[in-house]
Amino acid sequence: MRNKAAGQNGPGSLAGCLILSKAQLRNQFRLNELWGKNAGKGQGRRLLLLASFAMLAVMVAVYAYLLAWGMLKVGLARAVPGYALTAASLMTLFFTILKSNGFLFAFRDYDLVMSLPVSHGAVIASRFFQMYLMNLAGCLLVMLPMGTACAVFSRPGPGFYLVWLAGMLLAPLIPTTLAAVLGALITAAAVRFRYTRPAALVLSFGAMFVYLYFVMKFSFGGQAMFDSMDAQGMASLGAALSAQIRRLYPPAALFTEAAAEGRLLSLLWFALISLGWFLAFVSLLSLKYQELNTALASRRRAGNFRLGRLRRQSPLAALYQKELKRFFSTNIYVLNVGMGVIMALGASLALFFLAGQGLEPAEGDSQAILLLKGLMASPKAARLAMGLLPFGLAGLLGSSCSTCSALSLEGKNLWILQSLPLRPKTVFDSKILVNLTLVLPASLISSALLALRFASGPADTLLLFLVPLSYSLFIPVWGMYVNIKLPNYGWETEAAVVKQSLAAMLGTLGGMLVGWAPIMLIMAAGLDASLVGFGFAAVSLALTAFFYRLVGRAALK
Numbered sequence: 327m328r329n330k331a332a333g334q335n336g337p338g339s340l341a342g343c344l345i346l347s348k349a350q351l352r353n354q355f356r357l358n359e360l361w362g363k364n365a366g367k368g369q370g371r372r373l374l375l376l377a378s379f380a381m382l383a384v385m386v387a388v389y390a391y392l393l394a395w396g397m398l399k400v401g402l403a404r405a406v407p408g409y410a411l412t413a414a415s416l417m418t419l420f421f422t423i424l425k426s427n428g429f430l431f432a433f434r435d436y437d438l439v440m441s442l443p444v445s446h447g448a449v450i451a452s453r454f455f456q457m458y459l460m461n462l463a464g465c466l467l468v469m470l471p472m473g474t475a476c477a478v479f480s481r482p483g484p485g486f487y488l489v490w491l492a493g494m495l496l497a498p499l500i501p502t503t504l505a506a507v508l509g510a511l512i513t514a515a516a517v518r519f520r521y522t523r524p525a526a527l528v529l530s531f532g533a534m535f536v537y538l539y540f541v542m543k544f545s546f547g548g549q550a551m552f553d554s555m556d557a558q559g560m561a562s563l564g565a566a567l568s569a570q571i572r573r574l575y576p577p578a579a580l581f582t583e584a585a586a587e588g589r590l591l592s593l594l595w596f597a598l599i600s601l602g603w604f605l606a607f608v609s610l611l612s613l614k615y616q617e618l619n620t621a622l623a624s625r626r627r628a629g630n631f632r633l634g635r636l637r638r639q640s641p642l643a644a645l646y647q648k649e650l651k652r653f654f655s656t657n658i659y660v661l662n663v664g665m666g667v668i669m670a671l672g673a674s675l676a677l678f679f680l681a682g683q684g685l686e687p688a689e690g691d692s693q694a695i696l697l698l699k700g701l702m703a704s705p706k707a708a709r710l711a712m713g714l715l716p717f718g719l720a721g722l723l724g725s726s727c728s729t730c731s732a733l734s735l736e737g738k739n740l741w742i743l744q745s746l747p748l749r750p751k752t753v754f755d756s757k758i759l760v761n762l763t764l765v766l767p768a769s770l771i772s773s774a775l776l777a778l779r780f781a782s783g784p785a786d787t788l789l790l791f792l793v794p795l796s797y798s799l800f801i802p803v804w805g806m807y808v809n810i811k812l813p814n815y816g817w818e819t820e821a822a823v824v825k826q827s828l829a830a831m832l833g834t835l836g837g838m839l840v841g842w843a844p845i846m847l848i849m850a851a852g853l854d855a856s857l858v859g860f861g862f863a864a865v866s867l868a869l870t871a872f873f874y875r876l877v878g879r880a881a882l883k
Contacts, residue, residue, distance in 0.1 A: 387471045394475035403480055407585035408571040408578035410472040411493060414465040415501040415575055421825075422461060422505035447612040454506060454608065460826075461498035469494045476585075489584045489593055499600040500577060503607045508533055513618050527657045534665070641748050645756035652735070653728060653760055659735070662824045666725035666838070667768040673722065674772035678779050712780050713855025714845050716793035717862070719772055721841030723765050723798050729805035730833025732757040734814045734823045743882060750882035754806050758877075761802035769794040789859040796866040797841055800873075805833035807873045810880045 390410075397406050473490040476482065512533060516526035572579045577596055584593035639647075653659055733754075736743060743753050773791045781787040812829040814822070824830055844858050 383467055386467045390468045391471035391475050394472035395479065398475060398479040403476070404582065404586050405571065406472060406476055407490075407493070408575075408582040410469045411497055411578045411581045412571050412575040414468040414497050415578075417464055417468065418461045418498050419501035419505050421464070422457060422502050445612070447608050450608050450611055450615060454502065454604070457502050457506070458498050461502050462495070465497040466494055469497060483588070485588050485590075486585060489581075489588075489590075492593060492597065493581050493585065496597055496600045499604050503603045506611075507607060514614070524654070527654075527660055530657060530661055531664075531668075534661075641746075642752050642756055642759075645748075645753060646759050649732065649756050649760045650763070653732075656735070656820055656824075658821050659728070659731065659824050662830075662834070663726050663728045663731075664764065666722050666834075667764055670719055670722040670726075670768050670772050674719070674775040678775040712782070712786055713789075713848065713859070715776055715780060716773075716789050716859055717842060717844045717848075719769070719776070719790075719794045720797040720862075721838045721845075723769055723772075723794055724801050724837030724841035725834050726761075726765050726768075727801050727805040727833035727837050728761045728764065729757050729802045730809050730829045731805075731824045731827070732760070733806070733809040734817065734827065734829065735820065737815050737817060740815055740882075750880060751878045753882055754810070754877050754880070758802045758806055761805065762798070765798040765801065766795070769798045785856060789856060789863075792863045793859050793866075796863040796870075800866040800870040801833075801837045803870050803873045803877060804837070805829075806877050807880075808832045810877065 390413075394406050394410065397403070397409065469490070473487075473494075476490075477487070512526055512529045515529055519525035571582075577599060580592040580596040580599075583589045584596065653663075733740075770791070773794055777787045777790045781790055809829045812827070812832075814827050814829070817823045817827075844862050847853060848855050848858055
């Protein structure tokens with residue numbers, strides 16, 4: 327009844343979509359703070375956020391430009407358009423899978439939005455449009471520099487610029503829709519289980535592993551590309567690379583034909599497919615949208631509850647259990663924070679079993695495995711790789727920072743913690759302990775696996791344990807300090823806190839980049855890896871003690 331009345335008395339689907347999109351964007355990026363009464367407040371924080379985003383954008387853009395320039399230099403000009411579109415699309419799909427449920431399903435203001443006189447299609451389209459704009463920024467960071475490299479190096483005609491502009495605008499549609507479809511399927515499957523949120527979490531992790539498996543399978547198809555390059559040169563390599571891109575992402579072939587050969591019909595087909603996916607998705611999902619959200623937000627309670635013995639616990643233990651339950655009850659929180667831990671364990675297991683199979687090339691080995699075996703067979707390269715392993719592991723664990731969002735996720739319920747007769751330090755310690763529960767076991771297990779296969783002496787073994795372990799102690803404390811200084815309690819979706827806040831960026835992305843920074847230092851300056859490793863561990867432990875003292879003195883506000 328509400329939906330029918332919305333079509334008669336409320337705005338149309340397009341108008342409703344535009345109104346909702348405007349309101350969501352103003353809340354998402356806090357535009358009211360820029361032009362409203364409070365425009366002068368928090369100016370330093372916004373400048374810091376913009377500076378952080380700018381630094382990240384410059385790094386990604388420079389890498390994309392140099393990659394395209396290198397491909398053009400070696401004669402792979404035809405493969406650049408398809409490569410650019412595929413890279414942007416895969417990046418969009420990867421990050422959107424992790425957040426689609428937080429935007430399309432079970433978002434915080436769902437009841438308020440659904441009570442408005444707009445259709446389900448307008449709600450879905452507005453949420454999708456918000457994801458599209460954020461993904462468009464990522465696609466521009468990849469495709470714009472690569473297109474600029476093509477323009478500088480090849481100096482194409484005017485039609486190339488129109489095709490490339492259209493490609494950049496259309497690039498996010500298909501991967502964003504595919505991720506949203508996957509999110510809808512995961513939600514539809516999860517609501518059939520008794521515990522919908524844990525089921526959705528397991529299915530989401532499963533989808534991520536399947537995605538990574540197929541990307542690796544289609545991206546590294548064995549030794550055929552290398553064989554063809556040896557036999558016929560770079561022309562054959564370009565054809566093989568184009569074929570791999572076509573297999574991995576078929577729409578890239580249409581964009582390549584339009585950009586490299588000026589076929590406007592191919593661009594038209596690419597646009598129709600992209601827009602068709604979007605319209606079909608909105609139409610089909612609107613039929614069951616309310617049912618999916620209602621089922622996902624529902625809670626089943628057992629009817630045989632009996633009061634048993636009450637247990638007394640210390641305040642810290644009680645808060646720790648509460649925080650641990652909160653962590654595992656928020657799917658996007660687990661996905662975003664737990665991915666670094668899983669990747670660290672997965673990489674360590676893969677290297678452990680790979681080293682156990684010998685270094686001789688075997689039939690069926692992918693290009694990545696062949697390259698890794700070749701590096702490990704060289705004593706000098708193997709020694710360098712051994713020195714870099716602790717920092718690679720530390721960087722992966724550094725991306726699993728839950729404390730940088732833990733305080734903000736309290737949201738409007740912060741007053742409950744403030745009203746408890748507890749020191750703020752106890753609250754902060756409980757959140758730090760949850761993060762340590764995630765990263766410390768992963769650090770020890772990963773270090774043990776790598777030490778068994780690659781350590782050649784006590785010094786190597788000590789570094790493999792000391793560097794990741796010291797950094798695993800630093801990351802939760804650093805994240806807690808950042809979240810205390812940069813809280814966000816007025817969020818509408820959990821994804822805005824976990825993935826898009828300044829605290830989350832400095833905690834997860836900053837933690838990963840700082841952990842990997844010694845790798846660049848060792849390779850660029852030729853420093854001794856052992857010396858850098860012991861220095862890195864000492865600095866990490868010193869900074870942990872320093873920031874923990876600051877956290878202990880902070881107030882809960």
